[in-house]
Every structure is written in C-alpha cells, then in structure tokens.
Amino acid sequence: MEFLQYTLRKLAGGVPLILGVTLVSFVLMVYFGPDKTYELLSKNPTAEEIAQVRAQLGYDQPFWVRYGTYLKELATLDFGYSDSTGERVGAILQRTIPVSLLLLAPGFVLGNLLGVVLGLVAAWHRGGWIDKAIMGFAVVGMSISFLVVIIAFQVLFGVVLGWFPVRGWNVHDLGSYLHYVSVPTLASVFVALGYNTRFFRAVLVEEMQRDHVRTARAFGAGAVEILWKNVLMNAMIPIVTRVMFSIPLVVVSGSLLIESYFGIPGVGKVTFDAITSGDQPILKAVVGLTAVMFVLILIVNDILYRAFDPRVALK
C-alpha cells in the first residue's frame, strides 16, 4: 500500500514534466512548424478550399484547443495517420519499435557490462599501467565520432572483409539476426565503451577508497570478493542511474543514426524520415512517447534505489 502510494505520488510529480515537454514540442513542431495547407491542395485553390483544408488540419482552432488535442492523442496513444505514407502512426510504431529493440539491446547490454568490467579492472589497478592503458583507450574511444565508427566498421566488415551485410534487415531466425546485428552492435559498443568505462571507473574508485573496503582487504578477502561485494554492490546506485537514463538516449538517438545509416526499418529510421519530410504526426508521437518514457524511468529509478539501498525510504 505504501509502495502504491509512493508510485502514484511519483507519477503525479511527473505530470508537469510531461506537460512541459509536450508544450515545447507542440510549440516548436506544430505551432511554428511547417504549414501543410498547400501540400494537400491542388493548383490554384479557391479561398473556400483553403479554408476547408485548414479546418481539416485544425489550423483554424485556437492554440490551447490544438494543444489539448495533442494531449488527448498522447493519452489515448492515437496519433492519427502519417502524412507521408497514410499508415496509422500506432501501426508504424508497433512494427518498428521491436526491430529497434532487437537491434540495440545487445549493444546496450554489452556496452554497459564491458564498461563495468573494464572500470573494475582499472579501479583495482588504480595508477598502474593497466589503469593507464584502459583510460588511454577510453579517451581515444571518446574522441572518435559515432558516425566515423559506423562508416569505418561498415567499410571494414562489409566491404573489405565482406563478413557481414551492411544494409537492410532481413531477419527471420537466430542466424540471420546475428548476421545483421553484429556490425551495428560492434559500432555501438565501441562508441559507448569509452564514456561508460570512464564513468564507472570514477564511481568505483570513489567506493574503493572507503574504510570498509580497506577493512575487507586487511581481513584478507580476495580481489573478486571485494570487488563484487564491497565495491560493485555499493556503487550500484550511480551505475543503475546512468544505465537507466541512457535508455531513452540510446533508443532514440542511437537508433536514429544506426538505422538511417544501415537502412534498418526501425523507429529511428522512421523518425529520421519524418524529420526530413516534416511528418508531424510521427514526430509528435515519438517526442511525446520519449517524454513519457523519461518520466517513467525517473520513477523506476527511484524504486530501484530502494532495492539497492534499503536506507532510502519511500518518501
């Protein structure tokens, strides 16, 4: 009961955030966005036809009514029809989101796991050559553009070595999935690893300097036991926070680049096409849903705090 109350209170606290995000995106994309009237009209339209199309698009309504319509669309998850294909936005998202999740999940998991492992190794050997080597690689990784990595890996694995396909998404079983997901996964792990390792190392080093770790060492506990029980578990809160908050970023921004470059029909590709063609119903849906996802993550994150640290009270 206490838990339910807590969750509801957190949800209520997220409402101003959702209102703000939807308002900003509405003002920028719809109110000041491109005027679609003349795209839907034939040549030399009469004033009557113009008025009719404007009414159909809702342009004759006052600002707050139009914003209210958008909120209603978001609440009912009914965003109407895409401007460019005429397909239902909901159907497009239902088809493309699973593709993006399948595409991004391995890279996301591996990027974070490897980051934690490398961070642990570097923190354990703090100041030694292993630490310096890992941190050196991290800075190099941070300095290479995602775009450059994608292009380089595509040329290397697809064109020069010819091991993997570089375009498309023809997935029907595990083998073909692995075939298509490998290069995008390598690219996203490569890019994420530099930032992740640095962040995780900094968090772990801080934890490693605490008294209880020194005590554990003095009692002769092994490296693995100390790192797992005394360091990693206690550093879980900042780690979980970072991992959680990178989800919306990876899902939207990561998929946008990877999918538009590899020609994979996921939600990022759909968003990219919507940006270039000014397809407002899709953009409204993506921005609105990302904002909702962000707020949900804020809440789940607070709940996870409690799971990892019983001292955090539900208040």
Next chain:
Amino acid sequence: MSLPTADLNPGADARLQPASSPASHSLWGRAASRFAADRAAMIGLAIVMAFFVVALGVWLDWWGGNWAEITGGQWQPPSAEHWFGTTILGQDIFARAIFSTRTAFEIGLVVAIASTLLGAVFGALSGYFAQTPVDAVILWLKGVLDSIPFYLFVAAIAFALDGNPWAMHIAMIATFWTTTARLVRGEVMKLKNLEFVEAARAIGLHPLVIIFRHIVPNTFHILMVQATIVFVAAIKSEVILSFLGLGVSDSVSWGLMIAESTTEVIAGHYMNFIVASSFLFTLVMGFNLFSDGLQDALDPKRSGR
C-alpha cells in the same frame, strides 16, 4: 538530455569548499603549475592551440579560402598540388579540411560560451534561491529540456526557425546549459552558507549583487571545465547533425565532408573520409586531454598538495 558526449562528473558534487581561504590567488597559480606538470594535458593544449592557429589563419584569409573552388580533376590522389587529393567534384580536400577547422571553432566557441553563461546564470539563481519557486521553475525547465531527444529538438528548432543557419547553435545552447547549471547549483548551495556571503548579506547587498559579484566567480573552475566539455560536445554533435542534414548548410565542415564521403568510400575513395575524420579526431582528442588536465588541476580536493 545529457547528450551522448556529455561527460558525467560524479566527483564534482562532492567537491570541498574552494577558494574559501584568503590565499585564493595562489589557487590559480597552483593549478597552473599542476597543469604544466601534466604531460597529457600539455599535449592536449598544444593540439588545441595548433588547430586554433589554423582557424585564425582562415579568419584572416591566409589560407583555406578556395575550399569551394574546383581546382583539379575528380578524385585525384594526393600530390604536391593537392596534398590530400580531391573530392568527387575536384575540390581540394586539404583546403576544405582547413576551412572546416574554422567552422568547428565557430560552433564550439559560440555554443560553449553561450551555454556556459546560461548555465552559470540559471545554476546560480536556482542554487541561491534553492527550494523556492524560482528554483522550481528552473529545475522544471531543465527537466523538460533533458527529456526531449536531442536530434528531434534540433529538428524542431530548425523547422520553427525555417532553415535559419543558427538553428543548430540555438538548439545546442538550449540543451547543453543544463549540465553546467546542475553543477553550478550544487556548488552555489554550498557557497551561500559560507561567511563571506553572510557578511555580504549583513551589509545589505542586493541578492543579485551577492550572486553575480561574490558567488559566481567562485564557481569559475566548474565553468571552465564545463566549457571545454561543451566545446567537444558541440563539434561532435555538429558532425552528426550535418550528416542528418540539420547542421551546417552554406559552408563546409568536417561533418559535411564525412557526409559527402559516405558515397565515396563505397566506391573505394577514402581520402575525404580519412582526412575529415582525422582532423576531427585530433582536435577532439586534444580537447579531451586538455579538459581532463584542467579538471585535475582545478580540483579543489587536491589543492592541499
């Protein structure tokens, strides 16, 4: 939205009080000598300065001015005349890469300075007036800007400004200040309880004078490090935005060169791609080393040494 390149800095919030001792002038002296002793940081500084000289030369029209001219045949290999060969149209890749250095510095400097100023002002206000409506509004604004996906936000601003070439800068400034503001807010909340602020309040100074004359200068170490981090984030984002068609339009940049090269690499012509990526990598790497060194040198935790 804590963009892909935004470097989270867990140590910053835990910093001890800086510059609270009367010997604050020597804080910078100590930081400078620590920085000078850091080999990686000095290499970074040298790289950044070298690129800055290149950019300065373009501004003064010493070199790189002929980036748009067709000076040779299609896809010529590197030669004495065209150091890095030519593009699909026969433009000199070296001149384009040189001119793009200026583009990168323009974007980096404009975005870094503007977003650091915004972050300082909003962060200081929300820190000084913590737990008041002013703070609540600024925190809400930060939350809103952090929850909008960056590339969509840029696209939306580009639409709203109808293809204005500053759309990319404005979008970056509007989103990059939030991290700076968060760090400044934490620092100001600590500073405002110190004696010098209490003294300023006791003699009846206006809160805005206290904030901007007495508190904000003490957050300068955070602002400097954040400005270098934002600089890197801005030039890295430019590359991706230009590739997506949302960035530089009437000039040339490394991002546009890489975007052009995507068709060339499939055909086996790598010069455009290699040159643009190497310039970008070297400058970003230099700035990252510089930024790390700055952060270590200015870290008040270590000022006792």
